[in-house]
Structures are given as C-alpha cells and as structure tokens.
Amino acid sequence: xxxxxxxxxxxxxxxxxxxxxxxxxxxxxxxxxxxxxxxxxxxxxxxxxxxxxxxxxxxxxxxxxxxxxxxxxxxxxxxxxxxxxxxxxxxxxxxxxxxxxx
Amino acid sequence: xxxxxxxxxxxxxxxxxxxxxxxxxxxxxxxxxxxxxxxxxxxxxxxxxxxxxxxxxxxxxxxxxxxxxxxxxxxxxxxxxxxxxxxxxxxxxxxxxxxxxxxxxxxxxxxxxxxxxxxxxxxxxxxxxxxxxxxxxxxxxxxxxxxxxxxxxxxxxxxxxxxxxxxxxxxxxxxxxxxxxxxxxxxxxxxxxxxxxxxxxxxxxxxxxxxxxxxxxxxxxxxxxxxxxxxxxxxxxxxxxxxxxxxxxxxxxxxxxxxxxxxxxxxxxxxxxxxxxxxxxxxxxxxxxxxxxxxxxxxxxxxxxxxxxxxxxxxxxxxxxxxxxxxxxxxxxxxxxxxxxxxxxxxxxxxxxxxxxxxxxxxxxxxxxxxxxxxxxxxxxxxxxxxxxxxxxxxxxxxxxxxxxxxxxxxxxxxxxxxxxxxxxxxxxxxxxxxxxxxxxxxxxxxxxxxxxxxxxxxxxxxxxxxxxxxxxxxxxxxxxxxxxxxxxxx
Numbered sequence: 001x002x003x004x005x006x007x008x009x010x011x012x013x014x015x016x017x018x019x020x021x022x023x024x025x026x027x028x029x030x031x032x033x034x035x036x037x038x039x040x041x042x043x044x045x046x047x048x049x050x051x052x053x054x055x056x057x058x059x060x061x062x063x064x065x066x067x068x069x070x071x072x073x074x075x076x077x078x079x080x081x082x083x084x085x086x087x088x089x090x091x092x093x094x095x096x097x098x099x100x101x102x
Numbered sequence: 103x104x105x106x107x108x109x110x111x112x113x114x115x116x117x118x119x120x121x122x123x124x125x126x127x128x129x130x131x132x133x134x135x136x137x138x139x140x141x142x143x144x145x146x147x148x149x150x151x152x153x154x155x156x157x158x159x160x161x162x163x164x165x166x167x168x169x170x171x172x173x174x175x176x177x178x179x180x181x182x183x184x185x186x187x188x189x190x191x192x193x194x195x196x197x198x199x200x201x202x203x204x205x206x207x208x209x210x211x212x213x214x215x216x217x218x219x220x221x222x223x224x225x226x227x228x229x230x231x232x233x234x235x236x237x238x239x240x241x242x243x244x245x246x247x248x249x250x251x252x253x254x255x256x257x258x259x260x261x262x263x264x265x266x267x268x269x270x271x272x273x274x275x276x277x278x279x280x281x282x283x284x285x286x287x288x289x290x291x292x293x294x295x296x297x298x299x300x301x302x303x304x305x306x307x308x309x310x311x312x313x314x315x316x317x318x319x320x321x322x323x324x325x326x327x328x329x330x331x332x333x334x335x336x337x338x339x340x341x342x343x344x345x346x347x348x349x350x351x352x353x354x355x356x357x358x359x360x361x362x363x364x365x366x367x368x369x370x371x372x373x374x375x376x377x378x379x380x381x382x383x384x385x386x387x388x389x390x391x392x393x394x395x396x397x398x399x400x401x402x403x404x405x406x407x408x409x410x411x412x413x414x415x416x417x418x419x420x421x422x423x424x425x426x427x428x429x430x431x432x433x434x435x436x437x438x439x440x441x442x443x444x445x446x447x448x449x450x451x452x453x454x455x456x457x458x459x460x461x462x463x464x465x466x467x468x469x470x471x472x473x474x475x476x477x478x479x480x481x482x483x484x485x486x487x488x489x490x491x492x493x494x495x496x497x498x499x500x501x502x503x504x505x506x507x508x509x510x511x512x513x514x515x516x517x518x519x520x521x522x523x524x525x526x527x528x529x530x531x532x533x534x535x536x537x538x539x540x541x542x543x544x545x546x547x548x549x550x551x552x553x554x555x556x557x558x559x560x561x562x563x564x565x566x567x568x569x570x571x572x573x574x575x576x577x578x579x580x581x582x583x584x585x586x587x588x589x590x591x592x593x
Contacts, residue, residue: 017286024279033275040282044289051293059298060289063240067285070247074281077254078274084258085267097268 269347284327290320482555
C-alpha cells in the first residue's frame, strides 16, 4: 500500500489547476468558464490545506477560509452580471458578446 | 488607533451611508457630498499621523520565529502614507467626476446615477489603503479582492447597456483568472515557507542561493496576478474593452487607482517578502513584461478612434515605464528594490495621477454618452470651451512627457533608473516608445486647436469644476517646473 504524501496532494492540485485553466481558455460558454475559474481557486485551496496538514501550518487553513469567502462574494457578483447579460442578449456564449471594438 | 484611521473612517462612513440610503433618508447628491467629506477627513488624519524613521508593525505574532518577531499583519511607514494619500486623492477626484457626470443629461440607455455609485468607491479606497500597509499575504489577498470585486460592480454599473455589461463580464473573467493565479502563487510561496507573513518569508529565503523552484514558480504566479492589476502585456487584454465600456469616472479610477494599487503591492512583495537574490527570478520576467508593454501599449494606441481606448493603451505603455523603475533590484545586501527605484515609481505615479485624472475629468464633461467618445468629437474643442481644451492639452502633453509639464519629471526618473541599473536595451525601447507616444497624444491636441468642430455649441462647466481644472493645470505645470515637490512628497 502506497503512502500518500504532500507531493501527491500538490500533484492533484496542479492537475486541477491546469484543467481549470484549459477550461477557461477553451470553453465558449461564460457559465462553464466561470465554473472553471472556481475550480482553479479550489485547486489552490487543496494545496493550502495539504500544506497545513503535512507541515503543521495552521495559518494556511485560515487563508483557505478567506479564499472561500472571497470566492463566494465573487460568485454572487459574477452570477448577477452573467444573468444581467443573459437577460439583455439572450446568450451566454462568448462569441456573441463582441460589441466593444476600436 | 490613528494608523488604521483612514480604513475605519471610510468603511464606517460607507456602511452608514448605505443604510441611510436604503431607508430613503438621504438623496444621491448629498451621499456624494458626504463621501467627499469623509475622504477629506481621512486625508487630514493620514497627513497628521506621524511617520517614524523605521517602519512600524501591528498585530504581531508572539510565536513568530527568531528574527521575524515584531513584524505583523499591518505596517506603517512613509511609503504607506504616500500611497494612502494617493488613493484617497484619487477616490476624491473620482467621486467629484461622478457628481459631475450625474449633472449631465442622461442618454436613452443610461440610468441616472444612484447613491451606491458614490458609496462603492469608499470601499475600494479602504481596500487600497489596506493594500498600502499590507505586511502579510492574507491581508494582501483580502484587500486586493475587496478592491477587485467592488470594481466588477462599478464597471458594469450601467446594466441596461450591452457595452457596459460586456465590459463587466470581461473584467470579471480575466480578473477571476488573475485571482486564481494569485491564490495559487500565494499557496506555493506561503506553503513552502511555512508562513504567510512577508517578514517570515524573507527570513527563510534571503540566502545567497537561488529560490527553490516551487517558490520561484509561486512568485511568478503572484506576478501574473499583479500584472493584471497594472494592465501590463500580456495581461492587458481586458484594459481597452473595460476602459471603453465602464462609466468614465470608473475608467479614471481603474487607470489611476487600480494601477497604483498593483504597483504598491508589487514593490511591497518584492521588497518585504523577497530579498535581492529573488531578482534572478523576477528580474528577467519583469524586463520582458516591461518591454512588451512599452512597445505594444504605445504603438497600439496610435490606431484608436475612441479616446478612452487610446488612454487604455497609453496606460499599458505607462505601466511599462513604471516597471522600468521597479527593475532597480538585485543589488547585493540591499532591499528587493533600490531606494532610487522606489522614489522613481512614486514620482511617476504622482505625475500620472495629475495628468490622467485631469484628462478623464475633461472626458467626463465633453463625452457624456458613448457616442461622443470618439476622438473626432474633440475637434475644435478650443472654440467650444477654452478651459477644457487647455486642461486636456496640459494633461496629454504631460502624459507624453514633454517639459515643463509634470509627466516629464516622472519619465526622467524612470529613464535615469534604467541607466543607473544598466537596462540599456529597455532604455532604448522606452525611448522609441516615448517618441511614438508623442504622435497620438499630440494628434488629439492638434485636433482640439486646429480642426473645425463638429458642432459649435459651447460647453458649460460649473464654477467649482472650473476652479478644480485651473488648480490641476497649475499643478501640472508647477510640479514640472520645481521637481523638489516630489522629493518632499515621498520623504
């Protein structure tokens, strides 16, 4: 039986972060992009909690609580914006929102 | 606690005003006036809080490791005071601009300005003041997000208009991406160092060796987060669209306040959390970012037909100039950034503050609707309002860096630092970009004075704003003529 170490958690967190980043870059729907962003934040949270658990570093857990709170605030504002945009344009695809040019 | 006074005053005032407004006890205009009063009080308190020779630290950790004891979450020094005054001044002028634009006739798709448009900037100001004093990544993260999330709301304030919403969503997505990079970077740096405090991190990693790979990666990810705030290439993609779509006072706030907030945290982290040896990590990265920002910002600005977009690209270029001053690091046994670099950054930002806010104040008055933001609407502005034309000309010439205007002093400082620290390639690029900048800045000035106006109706300016504009023009010239003012300011 393999022992799970800090590096395993960091690897999972890095993979989550990269999946999230790929989602932000490749997907074409604002809601999915926004979900991918939340995944990137949670990847960071996972790293912090792992550091906290393995290095006996309690401050990291406090930071995680702040990140969760801030992410919640960001979602509240962000979803409101996306809903307002949907009401106005009846779309949530990025290729349809290109009014701003030159 | 006089050291935390600006943040406490601003937050308390904002909450009280929100409650009063929610119960309908107060009109939007008086909320604006109260906000200005609150900012004035905060400025006075900050001015009269004394600064010691050594930085002071608050909320210290009694269990901190040897050598880092006595360094806590919040610090107070001359730099913190300078940037707090800077942010308070910016917020004050932005609220003034908002009141000015509230007095303008409302377009078909624009809503009249409600009270929270004056209250939310107070929260932004509180966040920025906290940033100027952050001595710990936790404080840094929370205050940076207070600023960013409030800006999401302010940018998309005109939510009946498609362009404003589009700008808001773009800012939201790219801002969220920057936040994710910042948090991940903090996780690596703090996780491997075993502490979130700047003093603890520098105590652990200020050795002659290079940074461990994971910590260096963390530092670079943190720089991505800051690069977004200061709108530097390649993290500038949001700037033109958001500057164009946001209400003009908020554009001014983003271009001056948000940029300066990015720079204060950047120099704080490089100075307080990482020592001179970290320069091997961030030096090359920032050199590349600065070079790209200078070239792309200044050359892309030439082709713009919308004045706010033009100023967005020129702002990207200005970030490049300021980064040139930041790059004065790597001196053995020194702090992360040399004192000369810190001074040059502060002076550049001070001149940028004067010039940029003057320009946006004029734009607020001349272009109340998005249709009037094209540079062609500025043709013959001299005949419609000599004062507005003179103010815009002074600010644009200052941004271009022509003596005797203030901007020249800022540019001079950045160039001197680049030479002093042997960034000859960057110096060369910056010199070419500065010349390219002359083209588009002077193009607008030429249009204002030597083109026939599209319409000849004179523009009315209220008396207080006339006085403010005159003071700003005076300051733009006076500070350019006697540079000692800046030496006194940053002391």
